Amino acid sequence: MRIGVLGTGIAGRTIATKLIQLGHEVQLGSRTADNEAALAWADANGDSAGAGTFADVAAAAELVFNCTAGGASVEVLRAAGADNLEGKVLVDVSNPLDFSTGQLLLTVSNADSVGEQLQAAAPAARVVKALNTVNCQVMVQPSLVPGEHSVFVCGNDEAAKRQVIDLLGAFGWPAERVIDLGDITGSRATEMYLPLWVRLMGRLGTPLFNVVPVQAP
């Protein structure tokens, strides 16, 4: 499949590389066509790897990952062009983290979320929030962490969620460990989990962790 990955940070490059390993054609998107990180990634990842502007990448792709910082994601989507995303699955793995004040704040929370903002900005895209509750290394290699730990998906389009769940299966997440939280407003829940995630990372001393849901028999 032709997949576009918006964002050249560690999350974007990690996911893009995994998608190449899975046999997909992957373009890494950034603000400008001459982004050094994107070009270096494309050079290092063979003939199936490319780079371009957000709009180039969105237009060429059949499915798009948003791996930009949550606080910038709506602006990135506008640069990518809502028209270029029409009918396409947009997998949003972003989190609206803002450390600029010296403490962790979310740029959006409670009655709204990045997932919802993206769906509102591109109504014809099929946004699926996924994977944002784990570190990007765990996203693409869940076996780094022991146990039957889970990730979450949510979105308004059932077929889009099924497609993302299949893709997560290729990443190493069995379907029974992918919990569907419902419509795209579930993004509030998974994004608002991040303050706890960040505290836990500090307490556990590693970003390579996750949680296993357990329930009464």
Add this chain to the structure above:
Amino acid sequence: MRIGVLGTGIAGRTIATKLIQLGHEVQLGSRTADNEAALAWADANGDSAGAGTFADVAAAAELVFNCTAGGASVEVLRAAGADNLEGKVLVDVSNPLDFSTGQLLLTVSNADSVGEQLQAAAPAARVVKALNTVNCQVMVQPSLVPGEHSVFVCGNDEAAKRQVIDLLGAFGWPAERVIDLGDITGSRATEMYLPLWVRLMGRLGTPLFNVVPVQAP
């Protein structure tokens, strides 16, 4: 120990009953001295159980639990009287849930939390946020849920946290399953987890669940 429990809802009564079973003297506090739920609870729980106004209960107690709705907790604390809490451990198990609009919102989040609001409203109290990430039945009987699942504490006073961790041990939480998230601003993290908790409850079909943190070796 003489313990005051503010709030006569299911969480307050469940915790108060557990404390009676553990041999403590417990008073259940409410807005008025003739609260029927509080008087019925006191009648049913023997000579060590009593009831009174928030202020009566706070004044008599050595340690106080806040089990009121998070959106009302600061007002309850004012009724209890900050002076009556001076030097005392205040265990805050509340969550700022607001379902009044038909969707879940938090009455406070992101840059503030109920735990911090209580600490600010009673600077001489020693607030410890605890247990608010599990259902009240799980709070007092963690063995209802299988596995090495965890709860969190946070607060500015180390001795107060140790005392609460000891009390949680009596509830059935081994110290190694109580994760200290740091100062009272950690309340933001555990309170903002609630939207995910509520979605998970819907998905799992039971409030009797929790999460086990797992990490890379």
